[in-house]
Amino acid sequence: xxxxxxxxxxxxxxxxxxxxxxxxxxxxxxxxxxxxxxxxxxxxxxxxxxxxxxxxxxxxxxxxxxxxxxxxxxxxxxxxxxxxxxxxxxxxxxxxxxxxxxxxxxxxxxxxxxxxxxxxxxxxxxxxxxxxxxxxxxxxxxxxxxxxxxxxxxxxxxxxxxxxxxxxxxxxxxxx
Numbered sequence: 001x002x003x004x005x006x007x008x009x010x011x012x013x014x015x016x017x018x019x020x021x022x023x024x025x026x027x028x029x030x031x032x033x034x035x036x037x038x039x040x041x042x043x044x045x046x047x048x049x050x051x052x053x054x055x056x057x058x059x060x061x062x063x064x065x066x067x068x069x070x071x072x073x074x075x076x077x078x079x080x081x082x083x084x085x086x087x088x089x090x091x092x093x094x095x096x097x098x099x100x101x102x103x104x105x106x107x108x109x110x111x112x113x114x115x116x117x118x119x120x121x122x123x124x125x126x127x128x129x130x131x132x133x134x135x136x137x138x139x140x141x142x143x144x145x146x147x148x149x150x151x152x153x154x155x156x157x158x159x160x161x162x163x164x165x166x167x168x169x170x171x172x173x174x175x176x
């Protein structure tokens with residue numbers, strides 16, 4: 001297997017600093033209220049894990065899995081629900097934690113799924129946002145970083161199931 005070290009786009013230290021700030025903002029916004037956190041698998045698992053440690057509020061954690069990429073670098077254009085949450089979110093404050101918003105299709109679909117379940121509020125935290133790819137309007141309430149139109153890996157994001165373990169965000173095939 002070929003070893004490949006991607007170019008670092010966002011360092012481990014930059015990610016940690018931004019997560020601290022996002023955690024404080026979320027804590028302040030949900031003062032004295034419980035929060036249902038929905039982690040979008042698989043890409044957001046590292047971001048979600050680190051972020052919930054910085055939110056000083058009672059949290060119930062749920063997981064959901066949607067797919068529009070498969071093993072490709074381009075979205076298929078359709079979203080498939082692969083795993084649903086198990087808890088009831090009716091009347092609850094919900095925070096969806098996503099790894100990246102690029103076309104907006106996955107989040108648009110997820111917001112539609114959540115809205116019929118009648119939560120009190122739904123907010124979105126996304127580690128990354130690629131405005132150059134946006135096709136569906138999406139409101140990101142808590143944003144980590146806005147990035148250029150590059151295929152990124154690391155810190156939970158993958159290419160064909162690889163590179164999730166990197167502690168930073170890197171660019172796939174940068175300079176290769």
